[in-house]
Amino acid sequence: MKPDLTANCAGIVSPNPFWLASAPPTNTGEQVMRAFEAGWGGAVWKTLGQPIQNVTSRFGALRHPAARTIGFNNIELITDRSLEVNFREIAAVKKRFPERAVVVSLMFETEAEWKDAIERSIDAGADGLELNFGCPHGMCERGMGSAVGQEPKINERITSWVSALSSIPVIVKLTPNVHDIRPHGLAAQRGGADGVSLINTVKSIIGVDIDRLIPQPIVGDLGTNGGYCGPAVKPIALHMLAALSRDERFHLPLSGIGGISNWRDAVEFLLLGASCVQVCTEVMLHGYRVVEDMLDGLEGYMREHQFYTLEDFVGRAVAACSDWGDLDLNHELVARIDADQCIGCYDCVVACADGGHQCIARAPDGAPRVPQVDEEECVGCNLCEIVCPVPGCITMTAIDNGFAPASWNDHLTHGARLRPKKGSHG
Amino acid sequence: MRPTTSAEQTKPGVQEYKVPLNANQARVEAARCLFCDDAPCVKACPTSIDVPQFIRKITTGNLWGSARTILQANVLGRSCARVCPVEELCVGDCVLNEDGRAPIQIGRLQRFATDYAFARGWRYAEAGPASGRSVALVGGGPASLAAAHQLRIFGHSCTIYEKRSRLGGLNASGIAPYKMTDEIAMEEVDWVLGIGGIEVRTGIEVGCDISLEELEQDHDAIFIGAGLGADTLLTDLPGSELGGIEGAVDFIERAKSGCVDLRRVKRALVIGGGNTALDAVRLLVRILPPGGDVRLLYRGDAAVMPGYAHELAAARVEGVGMHWHTQPVAFLGEIDEESGQPRIHALRCTRTDDRKRPIPGTEHTLACDLVILAIGQSPAVARIASTPGLEFVGGCLRVDATGATGRPGVFAGGDCVNGGTEVVQAVKEGMRAAVTIDEYLKGVER
Numbered sequence: 001m002k003p004d005l006t007a008n009c010a011g012i013v014s015p016n017p018f019w020l021a022s023a024p025p026t027n028t029g030e031q032v033m034r035a036f037e038a039g040w041g042g043a044v045w046k047t048l049g050q051p052i053q054n055v056t057s058r059f060g061a062l063r064h065p066a067a068r069t070i071g072f073n074n075i076e077l078i079t080d081r082s083l084e085v086n087f088r089e090i091a092a093v094k095k096r097f098p099e100r101a102v103v104v105s106l107m108f109e110t111e112a113e114w115k116d117a118i119e120r121s122i123d124a125g126a127d128g129l130e131l132n133f134g135c136p137h138g139m140c141e142r143g144m145g146s147a148v149g150q151e152p153k154i155n156e157r158i159t160s161w162v163s164a165l166s167s168i169p170v171i172v173k174l175t176p177n178v179h180d181i182r183p184h185g186l187a188a189q190r191g192g193a194d195g196v197s198l199i200n201t202v203k204s205i206i207g208v209d210i211d212r213l214i215p216q217p218i219v220g221d222l223g224t225n226g227g228y229c230g231p232a233v234k235p236i237a238l239h240m241l242a243a244l245s246r247d248e249r250f251h252l253p254l255s256g257i258g259g260i261s262n263w264r265d266a267v268e269f270l271l272l273g274a275s276c277v278q279v280c281t282e283v284m285l286h287g288y289r290v291v292e293d294m295l296d297g298l299e300g301y302m303r304e305h306q307f308y309t310l311e312d313f314v315g316r317a318v319a320a321c322s323d324w325g326d327l328d329l330n331h332e333l334v335a336r337i338d339a340d341q342c343i344g345c346y347d348c349v350v351a352c353a354d355g356g357h358q359c360i361a362r363a364p365d366g367a368p369r370v371p372q373v374d375e376e377e378c379v380g381c382n383l384c385e386i387v388c389p390v391p392g393c394i395t396m397t398a399i400d401n402g403f404a405p406a407s408w409n410d411h412l413t414h415g416a417r418l419r420p421k422k423g424s425h426g
Numbered sequence: 427m428r429p430t431t432s433a434e435q436t437k438p439g440v441q442e443y444k445v446p447l448n449a450n451q452a453r454v455e456a457a458r459c460l461f462c463d464d465a466p467c468v469k470a471c472p473t474s475i476d477v478p479q480f481i482r483k484i485t486t487g488n489l490w491g492s493a494r495t496i497l498q499a500n501v502l503g504r505s506c507a508r509v510c511p512v513e514e515l516c517v518g519d520c521v522l523n524e525d526g527r528a529p530i531q532i533g534r535l536q537r538f539a540t541d542y543a544f545a546r547g548w549r550y551a552e553a554g555p556a557s558g559r560s561v562a563l564v565g566g567g568p569a570s571l572a573a574a575h576q577l578r579i580f581g582h583s584c585t586i587y588e589k590r591s592r593l594g595g596l597n598a599s600g601i602a603p604y605k606m607t608d609e610i611a612m613e614e615v616d617w618v619l620g621i622g623g624i625e626v627r628t629g630i631e632v633g634c635d636i637s638l639e640e641l642e643q644d645h646d647a648i649f650i651g652a653g654l655g656a657d658t659l660l661t662d663l664p665g666s667e668l669g670g671i672e673g674a675v676d677f678i679e680r681a682k683s684g685c686v687d688l689r690r691v692k693r694a695l696v697i698g699g700g701n702t703a704l705d706a707v708r709l710l711v712r713i714l715p716p717g718g719d720v721r722l723l724y725r726g727d728a729a730v731m732p733g734y735a736h737e738l739a740a741a742r743v744e745g746v747g748m749h750w751h752t753q754p755v756a757f758l759g760e761i762d763e764e765s766g767q768p769r770i771h772a773l774r775c776t777r778t779d780d781r782k783r784p785i786p787g788t789e790h791t792l793a794c795d796l797v798i799l800a801i802g803q804s805p806a807v808a809r810i811a812s813t814p815g816l817e818f819v820g821g822c823l824r825v826d827a828t829g830a831t832g833r834p835g836v837f838a839g840g841d842c843v844n845g846g847t848e849v850v851q852a853v854k855e856g857m858r859a860a861v862t863i864d865e866y867l868k869g870v871e872r
Contacts, residue, residue, distance in 0.1 A: 066457075262486040286461055293483045293491060300490030391450055 003302035004309050005295070008254040009040060009276040010195025011169040012128040014101035016041035017266065017310060018294050021257050021278035022105035022130060022173075024076065025288070029089025033096060037294055038288035042101030044197075044278060045090060047078035047132045048117060049107040049144070049404050054080055057217040060206030062232060071232035072281045073206035075217060075224060077138045078107055083117070087124045096124035103171065107132040107144050111161055118165045128168050131159060131193075134175035134200025136227050146200070149175035152187035159191025170195040171255060174240075176233075177203045181240040182247050189252050196244065197255035197278065199237045201227025230281040234259030238272055245273030245318045262290070263297025270310060271317035329411070330403040333380035333396040335360070335373050341393035344369030348384035348394060356383045357423035375399075377422035431800045444508070444605075446533060456484035459530050460521065467516035467532060472854040473500035477516055477532055484535060495541030496536055501551075501575045501857075502568050504544060504614050505597055506850045507537035508606040511701075513736040514849070529687035544613060553623050554581030559867045562587060562645040564632045565806070567568045567595020568849045569651030569840025570858030571618045573863075577649075580864040584624045585645065589631035593619075595653050596841070596848050602705040604712055608682055633809025642835065646870065647863045650810075650823060650831070650838035651856060654803035654846050660697075665757030670770040674698065674706045674800035681709060688714055690764070691796045695773055697754060698800030699731035704738060706748045706798045721747040721792075723754065723775065725782045729844040755789065757797065770797055771860040807842050820845070829859030830866075837863055 007017035019042035020026050020035055027046045027329035035043060054076055062071030065147050079086060094102050104121040106129055121129055134157055135145030137259050155172065172188035174181060176199035205225055207216045215223030237258025246252050256274030260266055261282040265305050269277045276382045282290050307313045337348070349371050352360040359377035363370050373384075385394040447455065459481040468479040476495050483492035496503040510546065512518070512533040520529030559582045563570040566588030574584040598611035619626070630636055632652070641648055657673020660666055674696070680686050692715055696706045703722060710720045724731055727750040728738060742748070752775050762769035777788035805811075805821035815833025817824040822845045829837045839855030841847070 209862075263488060264486055287463060288483075289479065292479055292495075293486055293488050296491030296494055297483065297486055297488035302487055303490070 003299050003306055005041075005302075007276040007310055008253075009255050009274075010128065010193075010347060012042070012103060012171075012195075012214055012276075014041035014276065015099055016295060016298075017270065017274075018042075018277040018291055019044060019101060019103070019255070019276055019278045020283060020288075021280040021311050022047050022103075022132065023280035023284070025280060025283045027079070027081070029084055029093050032089075032093050032102070033290040035283075035291075036093070036097045036100050039291045040100070040288065042103065042127075042276070043088065043093075044103040044105050044130050045126075047105040047107045048083060048086055048121075049078045049132075049139075050082050050109075050113070051082055052077040052138075055219045060217045060226065062206060062230075069281075069285055070230060071206070071228060072230035072284070073204055073217070073226040073228050074201070075137050075219075075226040078105075078132070083120070087120045090121070090124040090126060094127075101127045102295045103128040103130050103295065105130040105132050105173070106162075107135070107139060109142075109144060114158070114161055115165055118162060122166070126168060128171060129162065129166055130171045130173050130174055130197060130206045131162060133158075134173045134198075134201070136175060136177050136201055137225055146177050146203070147176040149173075149184060149200070150178055155184060156187040156191040159188050159193050162408055163192030163194075168194060171195040171197050173200055173257075174198040175200045176236055178259075181243050182250065185244045185247070185250050185252070189250060193252060195253040195255060195362070197257055198240055198244070199233070199258045201228040202236060204228035229259065231259045231261050232254045232275055233264075234265060234268075238268060241269060241274060242272045242318065242321045245315060246290075246321055263294045263301065266294055266298060267301055267313075268317075269312050272321070273315040273318050275310065275314050279413070325409040325412075328405040328407055330398050330401065330406050332401045332403075332419065333382070334375045334378040334399055335380070335382070335384050336395050336397045337371055337384075338393050338395070339368065339370040339375060341390050342370045343390055343393075345389060346371060347387045347389065351383050351387045356381055358425065359423065360384060377423050377425065444537075446541065447534050447538045449538075452484055452535055453487075454751045455531055456481045456535055458522075459485075462521055466519035466521060467530075470515045470519040471500075472515075472848070472850045473503075473506075473857070475499040475503065475516075475536075477506045479541060481530065481532070481535055484539060489539055489542045490548060493540040493548060497542055497543070497550055500850065500853050501572050501598070501618055502614060502849060502853050503536060504540035504617075505606055505611055506848075506853070507533050507540055508610065509597070509601050510848060510850050511734050511736070514734055515848075537551050544617065549617075549620060551575070551579050551621060553578040553621050555828060556583070557581040557867065559583070559646040560585065560644075561647045561863060561867075562641045563651060564638075564641075564648065564650045565595065565652035565840070565842070566590070566593035566615075566626070566628070567651055567653045567840060567852065568597050569653075569852040569856035569859075570595075570649060570772070571615065572853040573649045573651060573839065574624050574856075575618050575862045576784075576857050576860035577863060578621045578623050582646075582864070582867065586624060586626050587625065587632050587636070587641070588628045589634075591628050593626060593628070595651075597677070599682065600675050600702075602678055602709045603682050604709065605705075611826065631809070633807075638810050638813050638836075646835070646867055648836045649856070649859055649863065650807065650836065650842060651840040651852070652806045654725045655806035655808065656804055657799060658802040658804055659799055660754065660757075660801070663754060663756055665759055665770070667768075668757050668759040668770045669762065669765070669767050670795055671757060671797045671799065674702045674798050675803060678702075678705060678709060681713060684772075686713075688718075688796070691715070691718060692795045693719045693721075694796040694798065695721050695723055695792060696798040696800055697723045698802075699726055699733055700802075701733045702738060702802060703798075704733040704741055705802035706800050707741050708737070710796075711741075711744045711746060712797070719747070720745070721749055721775075723749045723752045723792075725751065725753040725778045727751060749775070749792070753778055753782075753784065754797075755784075758791065769795070771795060773797060779834055803846065805842065808855070824860075828862040829855060830862055835866065835870075837866075 005016040020043040058076040060073040061069045104126045133149030139145035140147040172193045256269030257278040359374040403419045410416035480495040714831035756774040758772040759768045776784040837859040
């Protein structure tokens with residue numbers, strides 16, 4: 001049976017869970033139409049508000065030595081095109097692609113402005129609204145964007161205005177620039193939102209030009225903080241997504257955003273409770289065509305796991321998200337090195353010696369260049385497995401130490417017996 | 427240390443010269459790809475496989491999608507991964523060459539993805555709803571296989587008429603075994619036939635056992651993918667009837683099935699300057715007894731030979747000697763002690779000038795006990811050459827840009843049309859003709 005990739009997030013249905021996030025790739029109708037031709041399931045239109053004036057330059061990149069961009073930063077603002085043009089193009093996109101989800105991102109100051117934009121979005125045929133309470137640069141200095149998202153009361157108030165006025169689903173997009181995401185998700189819920197999307201970009205300075213002595217990206221002779229995104233922010237996004245998914249008070253559907261580059265990333269977000277995902281940076285770097293791998297990669301994953309709909313696995317990793325105090329301290333792993341696969345780089349030896357617990361030794365002189373693990377001292381940290389360039393060569397292997405499972409909380413509450421510590425070298 | 431052998435490398439003497447990539451090697455190699463837009467590697471591929479897409483999918487572990495990208499564009503993508511002259515096509519055009527960096531090993535990555543898919547029995551196409559129309563395919567090589575598979579997707583039933591006992595054509599019998607084993611070619615044939623609805627009638631030569639006109643009565647359209655005929659032999663030279671003189675395509679086929687006895691061969695000469703000649707010398711250096719001497723004779727030189735430069739360079743590294751500007755004038759024989767039959771023991775040759783013309787007074791003799799002739803193949807379509815509407819140029823069947831011949835309802839592609847070139851070109855011509863045939867059948871009343 002062919003898996004069905006249809007997604008439903010907050011009542012907004014799309015033929016697949018891959019939406020373009022509100023950003024430069026959804027700036028115009030022509031772009032969104034090309035994206036839909038490439039296979040994207042939905043698009044959140046570049047945020048509409050009173051059109052702004054942008055600066056140059058606007059972007060910065062954090063690069064891996066292999067010249068790949070792993071983190072991305074922008075100081076671009078919301079749309080700089082007139083509302084009239086935007087709404088006309090939204091209507092044209094919906095007319096040509098009626099089955100795709102078109103969500104309009106909005107950011108306004110006054111209740112009157114919000115009301116006008118909501119009505120025009122609905123008239124244009126939008127499937128939903130996304131309230132931009134997350135933008136961490138520029139707009140927040142004018143009292144919008146993350147300035148709203150960081151204040152649960154303001155978030156709730158604006159959300160309730162919009163929800164009262166809107167006949168289509170309302171999604172609130174949250175900023176990660178808060179110490180705990182949960183009060184902000186709950187504020188959106190109290191305000192009557194139909195769903196929450198997260199995360200917006202992380203407030204950041206991407207780098208400093210060390211010859212000109214100016215933070216990047218450089219505008220004239222100055223720099224400013226921007227919004228950080230791309231693969232590097234994925235762990236932050238996953239944590240915040242899981243925090244809301246785990247919160248028993250929170251019941252809204254979630255749209256996952258933050259560093260999604262391929263189908264694997266998307267599956268991770270779905271497993272932690274997102275019912276669709278939004279992508280921007282990967283498209284900015286490589287084009288709309290990246291959706292092809294997302295689509296058949298997800299389909300292949302679903303076939304392999306015999307999932308036939310997204311509901312079969314959305315949220316399935318939430319129950320395994322735990323607190324440190326509930327982890328089993330008696331679970332004991334040791335590193336085992338497969339001599340047949342080892343290529344003798346000794347990266348594990350140096351990592352264990354300098355950053356681990358000094359329990360992997362070089363091979364004796366004359367012996368094959370395969371490192372030796374001292375299992376009596378190995379603390380099972382898995383640093384060696386991470387640095388090994390040959391996947392599957394180092395396996396973290398569970399050993400039976402005879403101790404029953406016991407967490408720190410078990411130990412505190414009823415004195416559960418813990419195994420002896422390893423790796424302290426006397 | 428990790429072993430580097432694979433199951434396909436176990437036959438003595440014919441180890442694959444391109445070692446397969448393991449999963450980690452493939453991922454690391456794929457991660458080097460720049461994911462070019464409007465990529466030169468795609469443009470270099472006759473079947474326009476979306477190379478950057480299939481490579482990106484390897485980096486994400488999406489091998490299901492990676493193989494789909496390949497096999498939907500080229501249904502014989504698994505053997506093309508092995509036999510394509512990638513140095514002349516996709517790899518040769520990789521933009522990394524421009525940067526002085528090693529190009530992406532596209533052929534080996536394609537092999538990795540398609541081998542993975544085949545091992546799991548993945549299929550990507552289903553036969554379309556039955557159209558009630560039937561198409562006859564003459565010849566069972568790559569062009570007909572590609573055409574039949576595509577015609578089944580359109581819902582037309584197919585019958586392949588093959589004069590030999592099995593399908594695969596030159597891709598099965600004529601590919602030197604160090605490039606691809608027989609098993610790979612036959613697995614691929616089975617995979618193509620797995621779409622269902624392709625009837626196979628072997629041992630039937632069209633134009634001999636059944637006429638083209640009879641096929642026209644039984645089917646709604648005909649695709650001719652008959653390939654090329656027998657090796658051209660130098661029958662007008664003295665001594666051409668001697669034992670130990672063989673055609674290259676025939677020799678490669680028999681060597682693959684283990685039907686050649688080379689125990690007493692010490693010196694082999696291969697005559698010709700094309701890729702079949704280079705395949706033959708590279709095969710011989712692998713299968714002659716130790717100490718065997720293999721040489722190539724060509725009436726031009728390296729600069730003008732039609733064979734690929736990378737194959738010539740590899741043959742040189744493997745120890746093949748080259749006699750440029752040399753051509754045979756007579757085969758010299760003696761009675762073979764073992765068989766009592768006359769057998770070649772030397773080749774009388776002459777030097778040739780820059781225009782490949784013999785230079786008087788330059789005759790000389792080269793000792794040899796095996797001569798392989800790789801100077802071309804005869805047209806296979808000779809038996810249908812007199813069919814009204816079919817036109818031939820230089821032995822090649824003429825088609826228009828869509829694969830249609832001058833005879834209504836008759837289409838063609840592959841070696842019988844292009845005179846003999848890459849498998850990937852035959853696949854492209856077969857798929858192109860299938861589209862044309864589908865349009866033709868839609869326009870014809872029942």
